[in-house]
Structures are given as structure tokens and as C-alpha cells.
Amino acid sequence: MKKRIAVMITVCIFGITSILGIVPFHRAEEARALSGGQEVRAVWLSYVDFSSLGMKTNRESTFRAKASAFLNKAKSNQLNTVYFHVRAFDDAAWKSPTFKAMSSLTSKASSKKKAKDTYSFDPLKIMVELAHSKGMELHAWMNPYRISMDYYLDPAYESSTKRIETAVREVMAYDVDGIHFDDYFYHAKKGYKNRDNDKILKVSQDPSASKKRSNVNQMVKSVYRTVKSSGSGAVFGISPQGNIENCRSAGADVDKWLSSSGYIDYIIPQIYWTNQWGSRGKTTMYTDRLKAWKNLNKNGTDMYIGLASYRIGIQYSDDPGWKKKSTNLADQLNLLRSYGCGGYSLFSAKDLYRSGAKTELSNLSKMARRIPRISTARYNYKTIQVKWNKISGVSGYQIYRASSKNGSYKRVKTVGSGTTSFKNKGLTAGKTYYYKVRAYNGSAVYPFSSASSESAKPKAPSSVRTTAGKRKITVRWKKVSGVSGYQVYRSAKKSGNYKRIKTVGHRTSKFINKRLKRGKRYYYKVRAYKKVKGKKVYSSYSSRSGKRVK
Template identity: 25%
Template sequence: MLKLLASATILIVLFYSCSKKPLESFQKEVEIPEFKAVNIKTSIPKSEFRGAWVATIANIDWPSQKGLNSETQKKEFQDIVKHHKKRGINALLVQVRAASDAFYAKSKEPWSEWLMGEQGKGPQPFYDPLEFMIEEAHQEGLEFHAWLNLNRGKHRLAGSVMPNHLIYTKPEWFISYGDYELYNFGLPEVRSYIIDVVMNIVREYDVDGIHFDDYFYPYKVTGLELEDHAAFAKYPNGFRSIEDWRRNNIDLVIKGISDAIKREKSWVSFGISPFGVWRNKSDDPLGSETRGGQPSYDLLFADTRKWAMEGWIDYIAPQIYFPFEHNLVPYGTLTDWWTKNHGKAKLYIGHGVYRVEANSSTKAWKDPNQIPRQLDYNRYSSGVDGSIFYNTNTFIKNNLGLADSIATRYKYPALVPEVNGVAKAIVQAPKRLLLTDIKEGLKLTWANETPKGFKNVVYRFKEGQELNAGDPEHILAITLSSEYVDKTRRSNTAYIYMITAVNRWNKESEPIFIRH
């Protein structure tokens, strides 16, 4: 949060107009309205996580099919970025590890079959998809969170698996469950391996976040038992209950990853999107007034509330893929519960936009206002700091005008909320702000004394307006660039422009001003 300046007298630069040349300038102390950085109550917040999941498994979102050449893959991803940018999205959560495979080059695991159609086969001609996707997202001012599936060694939809894949070279690491091969989290070497996979990405790639979804221990299948009793007998870790032991196994993975990320790159967020129901109140006084069928705690052995309360994760994004009218898990009831139980973690809500369609068998999902109502509910619920939408393909299809409705609620750009434990160091403000009158508009340029990856926020106020950086209506752009062309200014209107820098923890600097 920017600090309130003590004085209303600010050193600014005044300019006289001339065409297509830097405007002549001199410095003078002048009185301008007091600058404020207080968030004001608006229907559109200045700081809000606006994420979209991009699923790669089974080619759900990207690439559109197996075996596309590299240029087509790149073009498809660029189109995804541009579409989401246009709709106001400020973060992409891209699945880069779907089943002990990789959509990135710097990996010990094989290339995913959903890239080129054959596990182990890299893109042709060669490029590193993860490097490319990060760069494309960042160029448009979007954060990039690497989404990894935690538990799968082999997916039920997978084709052939390479002979040197872990399910063959380390078969003792896996449990067969239905059509899946799943990691046995009770083995210390498995937990260490998963942490190493995550940290390889953190070290090698410029990601803004690491993200897991709701797959820990598997969703219960009637008639099937998890065959991990041998691991429990060998490594009980002081537990008598296998259920508590399983929960502790996942705790060890989550805490291990959290600690490792903060040691390596403390600005990288660690977030998890679990099944929406932690526990039902009928089973636990701390639970929600819901009747969810497979609560995370009881059947997935994931104590998601604990991770949030303890601050092991930076954000939690429960998948509340239910309408307000649901008789077992109403949207409002579960959202209200999470606002009181997200602890030290930021709270973002996962929305199931894929369920919105005119032919839905559920009346509530035929309502084009169901998701917009949920967004409005979030904004007026204390503690909700954003939303994430599943999935990208549905979002782009704009069923029932949903993407357009979301875009109206994302009318102004928004900063991503600060990372927990943000560095206390002062963020250096931009310097040497200049204006140039060019054919396309009024060009602002400035100098940054900040490392790579910092963003800049460009504000514009009309002469006489309160200079309040807490009002997102005045944000023209959030950009990595050190220049911006204002193409919408009116020639007969006097403006004050303001630029701030935003560091990797999403902490904003003091501003620099210029009057035109």
C-alpha cells in the first residue's frame, strides 16, 4: 500500500506543448491536490486476483490437439493470452505437469503425450513451451502460475507410457487405483521427489506461482481400497490411524514445498485449489453447513483448512462449483465459511464456468447471471480477494455471454494482491518522467531502477480530481514497459499523470507525477 504523503506540495514537472518533440520543461514547486493511496469503496477493487485455468491434460484447453507444429502451438497460446487480457484476466494458471510428464524442457520427466501425441517426444521444431508461455503472459502484464498435478503417475486416458517412466523404473512408488497409477505419499522418497520436481521449476523458470488443484489422495471409488498399508506399517511416524497418517503425509509435502519456495524465491506464490468442502458440520463443529459428498479432509486426506490457517500456502482457491440454489452445497453458504477459515492465506474462489450452458440439466446453470452474481457476492464478502475460472475453452466460447458479463465486472485493470510475507524493503519509484506529443497520442516515458519482472502502473487524473491511487478507474495500464502512449486523452483537457512501480511481491512504490 502506498504511503500517504505528508504534504500537498509536490515537486512536479510542467510542460508546454510542441509537436512531435519532447515537450520543453522546467521544475517548479506548485500546489496540487493532496495525493492519497487509500482504497475507496468501489464496485471494482484495485487489487484483485482474476485468474483462469488453462488445462493441458487430454488437450482440454491447450494445445487444441496432439501433434501440432510449434508455430501453431505458439499461436494458440498467444490467442489465449490476448483473449484473457481483453476480458480483464490478470493471471494464468497453466497445467505444466499432468501425469508425471512435462510441458517444459528442463525436466527429468518425459515430454507429455498431449503435446506431440507420444510421450517423450518434444515439440517440432524445438522450443521450450514453458519459457515461451511465461514470456507471452508477462509481456501482456499477466502473472503465470505453473499448475502441477500432484498425485498421478499415469492417467486413465494416457496412451503408451515410455519404458523408462517412473511407473516402470520405480514401481514400488505407485499404487494402482482403478485406471490410475498414483504416487504412494507414505514413502519418504516419493515426497522428496515431488518437492524436487516443484523446486526444479521454481529454480529454472520465471514463474510467479506454483499451483496444485484438488488431487491428493484419490476421490473414493466404491469397492476399491488404497493399497498403502505396507508403507503405513514401515513408516508409521507415530500414527495409529491410517487416515491421520495419510493426512500427515500430505502435510509434509505441502510444508516442504512451502519452505523450499520461500528459501529460493520468496516472491513466488504457492497456492492450492481444493474441493470446496473441507468438512461438513455434521462431522466436525468447525465444518461448513453443507452436505458435500467427498470432503477434502475425510476422503482426500487433505487438511486444506490447516494449510491456510498455518500460512503454509499463500492463497487457497476452493472449487465452489455450485450455484446459489444448490440444496446440499449452496454457493453463498460455502463462500461465507471460507471467509472465516482461510487463515493467513489469501482467499480466491474457483468458479465452474464450464457448467454454464443453455442445455444444462440444472436450471441454475442456465441462468446467465449465476457466475456474475457469484462475483458480486465475492466482492461484498469480507475476505475474498479474487476468482479463478475453469476452464479456458468454455470461457472463450462465451456461453450465454458469460465472458462478456465477467469483462464488465473487470472494466478496469487490477493489481494482483501482495504476496504474503512481502519484503519490507522500499520499492523504488520510477524517475525522469517525460512527455512527448506524437501522432498516436501523448507518449509517457520514464526510467526504472528496478530489477527485471517489476511492473509499472500508469494513472491519469483530470485537473482538479482527487489524486487517489486507491480508485482503479484512474488506471490506464499495468505494464512491464517503461513507456506508454495515451491515445484517449482529450486535447482540451488538463491532466495529471502518475506512475508507480510494482515489485515481484506486488508491492507498489510511491508515485512520480507529471502535469500536462
């Protein structure tokens, strides 16, 4: 699918820049990254991969086992998303009442227009089920117009759009996380078919580039509405080739999609070059193309980058960087993160098993793991402590804070690589704060951690213990620094309702509960409080402690 595009590099090289010309996040991009979800780390599972992965079979048990093994392999490479090829040649990787089964998945495919029983199992249903069980997303990848390598549906006709919409609606009946289109629009070798009258438009009769874009846009906008009308929360995106001029000439209106709403949710330009491109290996092609795509993104559409795993470790005369280094993909991930892109996708799936790709993929996986795991804990009524694990090979960490999980996060501290904790002081007592942390290395930044929250309030009393006496129980606890006092609670049952029986000052760390019933067991909890502007801010309850009265 993508190899043809990777060599189309004769048009429009965007100037030479240094790899060191990394730009920091723009403010808007940073806000989106902070409020958004996890980094997308995806792979395209193409129809050409099914056979080599053992997924071409008529046995459900075999398909399920091989699909599960592939997903495990993807997950071991830190991937969390799969673009599963469900429509390659006007066919279906699902039990469809309209489209024939994919010959790349089963030998029972029919050449008839309608083939209801061409699968003994439902591949798409199984893939969705397996991916979700492993905590991964599964998006349905379609070639919208392609019928064969020679002939495509003619984008100029409404019947072509309706045909595509039918496929999309059928797939949306599954619990897919999105619909994904490849970049094949006006790419037929011989011509374009009108399904209404079998009329064929020859390639030599192609319309102008602007007319191509207009025709494709009608379909893209219609599919976007179809996906959104499902109410499932699924997203719609397209992966155009990396050469912007080639996109424009082939009907992919990337300028419109990246400046207007109602077309796509995300875009994945296929930037399949290294920064040692050209016969002399001196052109920073990857950075040039990455920068051009980012400059084109006027409406803040989520952007991920397609990376060429199929090229790593192979000698190319026009792009020697693939053979010279074993950190191409890792370096490319570092760069796309520094430009504020939300992730990447690898082409293709079978490269996860290729011995010549092992070192590069290992280096990429290490780079992908540079996401802190954080925790928060209250230090006192106006201080929260944030902690995270140490990540090797970084310059330091940036700590961000918000007043709600999906609110606006602002940087509150930057620390060096030797620090893995931060005490956020001077907070408003009783208020809950949310934190994220990300590592950085020079001007490059890595993805944010998940959010962790804590309330600014006193620590709960610790070391609570009880001792029994004659008709009395003494409750003791460890003092909490800076509090105004403590409240003691009691229950006759371990998991019963605890009622407050005493409030004491901050100088006290014990309470004697007298006049109790002999032989009866009582349970106690303690919590601290701090008076702030006339109001009490409470800690959490301590652990319980119980004794039987003598």
C-alpha cells in the same frame, strides 16, 4: 479435472442464507486489499484443453501462435493470470532431464523414465515469455501425486515428496510467478505406489483421514520451503474442492493451511454451485460455501474463488440455476468481492470459446471492468483533487488515502454515483499523499484502483510568456491563488541549468529582466511558493518560455 468434484455435494450443506446477506469487508481484509496488488482474474489451462486449442503440436511456430491466441482471448475476457498445467501424470510440460514429456502436448512423448529430448521446443519457456509480454502472470499448475487415473504416488513416503520437489525445483528454474497444486491427494481409483520398492497400497487400505492430512502436510510444507528458497518472489497455492468435509477426508488439511503459516500463500476453493441449487432451486449453495470458507480463514490467507465456467448455460437437474440465469458468474464475482476475496479463477480454458458460455462470460467481463482509473492533481498548497472515470451500474465511490504507496489506507470520503471527483482539503503543505478509489453497489464493493499520488503544494504558474525589448525581456505569468510569491529562473540554453534571478511577491505577475546582451536568446521558468509556519512550500516549475533580446 474439476467436474468430478462439482457433483460431490452430498456431504455437509451449510444452511440456507439469502443472497442479500452480503457482508462488508472486515477491517483486516480491507487493509490487505488496499496494500495488495491487483485483483486476480485467472483461468486454469488444463492438459485436456491443449488439443482443442491447437497447442498439441511438434512445431514450435504452431505452439507459439496458438498459445498467443489463447492468451489474447483470456486477456480480452479481463483475465490477468493463467494456471498452466505443467504436470498432470508425473510428466512435464518443460524440457525435463527427469520426467517424460506430456502426451497431451506432443506425439513424441516417451514412456521411459528419462527422456531428455522429447520436445523440439520448450512449452513452459514459451508460455512464460508470451504471458509476461502481454502483462499477464503465468503459474505452473501441478497434480502432485497422480501417476495415472488408477495410481498415485503414496503420500506416506518421503520418496514421493522428493519426486514432487524435483519437479518443483526444475520448474522454478523458469521465470514462473508461482507453483499451483490441484486438489488430487488421496483420489486414486486403485491404489498408491511407493517408488522405492514398487509396493502398492490399495484404496481399501487407505489410512485414516487424520493420517492422510498429516502425510500431505509434510509434502505441502516442504514444497512451500522449496518455492520460498528460490528467492524469486514466486507464490505457492492450492485449489481444494469446494466441499470442506470432502477436503478433510481426502487429505487436504484446509484447517491447518488457513490457520498456520508456512504452508500456502493463497487458496482457491472450487465453489462450483449456483444460488439456485437443489431440485427446487431454492438453496443458496454458492453463498453458503463462500461464507463457510471465509469463516475458516483464520490467518488471513489470500483467498480467490474457483468458478465453474464449464457449467454455464447447461441444464443440471440438481443445480438448475446454471440454465435459469445468464448472470451467475457476474453475481458470484459480486459476492466474492463483498466477502473480501482477492479474485477468481475459471475452469476451464476451452469455455472461453464455447458459444453457450458467451453471454455469461460477457456479463462477467463487464463486472470485472468495474475498477476506476484515477488521477490526482494539486489544487493548492493544502488541497489535492482526485478524479476518476464514471462506472455504470454502481451506487457510488469510496476514496481512500495513505501517506505512502504501500501504507495504511483510510477512507476519507464516500460520494454518490453522479460524482467523479473529490477535493481533499486541509492537507499538510509539502506532504505527498496517495489515493485509491473503489466503486460500490449497495453492500457490495468492487476492487480498488491503482494508487495515484500528489504533493500538497501550490499549483505551478501557467501561461508563462516572454516579450523582448531593447536589452530586456519581460516575463509574465498567470497568478496562482493563495501563494506568498514567485521565483523567476533563467538559462542561456533551453535544456541548460536554470538559476534563480528574482523573487517577487504574490501581487506581482511579471518581471522585467534588464541589461541583457543584444542578440542573445534567454529562457525562463517560474515557480510559486507558499510560506507555511516559516517555511516555503514550492510549486513545480512552469513550462519554459524564451526570447531573443533586441
